[in-house]
Amino acid sequence: MKYIFVLLFVLSTFITEAQDLFTVSKSNIEFTSDAPLELIKASSNEVSGALKTIDRTFVFRMAIKSFEGFNSSLQKTHFNENYMESDKYPNAIFVGKIIEEINFKTSGIHEIRAKGSFTCHGIKQERIIKCKLKISPDKINVSSKFTVLLEDHNIKIPTVVSQKIAEEIVVFVNLDLASRK
Amino acid sequence: MSKSILIILSLIVGINSLKAQELLALLDSIQPPENKTYYTDATFKSIRLINGYTSETAAKNELVFSISHRFGNINQGIYDWFGLDQSTIRFGFEYGLSDRIDLGFGRSNFEKLYDGFVKIKLARQSSRKKNFPFTITLLEGIAIKSVRWANKERDYPFSARMYYIHELFIARKLTQRLSIQLSPVVIHRNIVQTKNEPNTVGAIGVGARFKITNRLTTVCEYFYPFSEYINDNYSNSLALGIEIETGGHVFQIHASNSTGMTEKAFIPETRGKWSKGDIGFGFNIIRVFNFNKNKIK
Known part of the structure; x- marks a missing residue:
């Protein structure tokens, strides 16, 4: 009995090996902290990731240190040193599955929900993030806007600067995925 | 079942x-993490360790303003309010021409000293693609003593007021919390107080910082002038302190046996001895002003 399960499991991994895979070819990720006294923006184009169309699973990862922008280089230093502790927690990772069963074979635009675990500052959160998928032959464009609560990821803001850093960070993502055959 | x-x-x-x-x-x-060079950030909290500088420089278009105070010695007792009645002050400015070069200027009431310097980051500690273990910063500075000569009869040339400082900071951020710094320094004095003091002094400085939390740090700094250069009247500068960071400010509070705040003053001319209680409190308040044009309004 249990050999059947093991066999099924082994087989399933083989099956997933042979499917269509899309990987990030171009990326832009931006965040905004809109606090009463200060607006902070930073962006990066160093997102890597993959989407398996057969089971609609995906993984995206970015290096926190790659964020550029900010209002000053001191701010960037504080971002990495004091808030994100990016030497200790170098990446933000989102891994999961698309809820909607969509057809990746035909071109079109879909509003989908991506469900999975979002890890940032070492804290994992289960999230459902709404995204827009634009499917064209051999290419998928993903765009999304979502928020991250600092509290959810144990990022502490001292009261002196609480007027300068928003508690809720808005993140904009735009990714181009290309098919790998 | x-x-x-x-x-x-x-x-x-x-x-x-x-x-x-x-x-x-x-x-x-399929997509390994991009192999980029990451330069180590924030080896120290600011451009100053205690009396001396650190390997950090002011970033491009940023002005670092520091106000430093050194009080008298605590062994002077209650009459002098443990040294707080006397204070030596220095105002300092450092402006980043680029992320690796800055210009500095300072004025201290200790001997009415003016000081000016340039700091250049020769190498930066980095990891991943390009690996380099240290941040190396060069400081080239001058100091001008503007206090009137005690003996007005004698005709000193202006050059007699000049001091030259050449210093190298070799720093490494060992861990997130611990950074160390070695700073060989050569100071040239055009005129010295007594005949048996040499004009050129070589010394080596050691400094370290240890982060207790992200915003609270302990620091220490020690300078060892090579013995042939200074006589028994002088001692080695030792300072211990804590740093508190609040957003744009860094507060440094410390105890030290040196009164001067320029290399010329605290490396070869420290007179206080820790063993005798010649310890003075002091603080530096460091504020960074940003003159970048791309600031979001």
């Missing part, structure tokens, strides 16, 4: 967590 249910359950649960692992492994195999 119950055994097989258990296997099914564990498989279902297992698959989900396995999936994430598997996906990450897949990602690593």
Whole structure:
């Protein structure tokens, strides 16, 4: 009995090996902290990731240190040193599955929900993030806007600067995925 | 039967967590993390350790303003309010021409000293693609003593007021919390107080910082002038302190046996001795002003 399960499991991994895979070819990720006294923006184009169309699973990862922008280089230093502790927690990772069963074979635009675990500052959160998928032959464009609560990821803001850093960070993502055959 | 249910359950649960692992492994195999050079940030909290500088420079278009105070010695007792009645002050400015070069200027009421310097980051500690273990910063400075000569009859040339400082800071951020710094320094004095003091003094400085929390740090700094250069009247400068960071400010509070705040003053001319209680409190308040034009309004 249990050999059947093991066999099924082994087989399933083989099956997933042979499917269509899309990987990030171009990326832009931006965040905004809109606090009463200060607006902070930073962006990066160093997102890597993959989407398996057969089971609609995906993984995206970015290096926190790659964020550029900010209002000053001191701010960037504080971002990495004091808030994100990016030497200790170098990446933000989102891994999961698309809820909607969509057809990746035909071109079109879909509003989908991506469900999975979002890890940032070492804290994992289960999230459902709404995204827009634009499917064209051999290419998928993903765009999304979502928020991250600092509290959810144990990022502490001292009261002196609480007027300068928003508690809720808005993140904009735009990714181009290309098919790998 | 119950055994097989258990296997099914564990498989279902297992698959989900396995999936994430598997996906990450897949990602690593097809898109490994980009091999970029990461330069080490924030080896020290600011451009100053205690009396001396650190390997950090002011970033491009940023002005670092520091106000430093050194009080008298605590062994002077209650009459002098443990040294707080006397104070030596220095105002300092440092402006970043680029992220690796800055210009500095300072004025201290200790001997009415003016000081000016340039700091250049020759190498930066980095990891990943380009690996380099240290940040190396060069400081080239001058100091001008503007206090009137005690003996007005004698005709000193202006050059007699000049001091030259050449210093190298070799720093390494060992861990997130611990950074160390070695600073060989050569100071040239055009005129010295007594005949048996040499004009050129060589010394080596050691400094370290240890972060207790992200915003609270302990620091220490010690300078060892090579013995042939200074006589028994002088001692080695030792300072211990803490740093508190609040957004744009860094507060440094410390105890030290040196009164001067320029290399010329505290490396070869420290007179206080820790063993005799010639310890003075002091603080530096450091504020960074940003003159970048791309600031979001």
